[in-house]
Each structure stands twice: as C-alpha cells, then as structure tokens.
Amino acid sequence: MGTLTLRIEGLVALQKRLMSIYSFGVILLVFLTGRNAFKQNQAAEMWESVVSYVKEHACDGQFQTIMDPKIIEESGGEDEEAQLQQLHDFLTLALFYALERKVQ
Secondary structure (H helix, E strand, C coil): CHHHHHHHHHHHHHHHHHHHHHHHHHHHHHHHHCCCCEEEECCCCEEEEHHHHHHHHHCCCCHHHCCCHHHHHHCCCCCHHHHHHHHHHHHHHHHHHHHHCCCC
C-alpha cells in the first residue's frame, strides 16, 4: 500500500506543476491580448478561453490581430520590425506553456 501512496503523491505533484505551467501561459496570453482568461460568448451562451481565442486567431500568421491595441500603440518606435519580432517571441512562449503543457 505504501508504494501506491507514493505513486499517487508523485502524480499529484506532477499535476500541480503542469497546472502551474499552463496557468503561467494563460497569464502571458492575458497580458498580450488584454482579454480576460475566460469570456462569455453571448451568441453561443458558452465561455471561451483566451487560449482557444489565440489558438483560433493566431494560426493564420496574423498575430497582431490578437494583440492588445495598447501594446501596438506603445511599442511604436524606430525599429518596428524588431519590436514585432519580440511580440511574436512573447506569443510563442505563451502558447508553448498554454498549449504544450495543458493539463488533461
């Protein structure tokens, strides 16, 4: 019985780590998009997560469409290409944590 308890405790610890990683990715996406983690879709009477929103809209390569407009306004400067690359890298990192480590 002791071995089973240790295995269960190990699985619970792993589950907690994965949840923390997933949550970190969600927080990054909230910062990037300016949206809440969950938003109620009035037409479908469902809740939509920021992860599904980003996944749906970022797949076409137009990641600027999902970004909070305030970020784009404030990032205006001389080297726009470098700033867009940084935002793209931020999005990539957020999606890595939010999608690859998603808790089942």
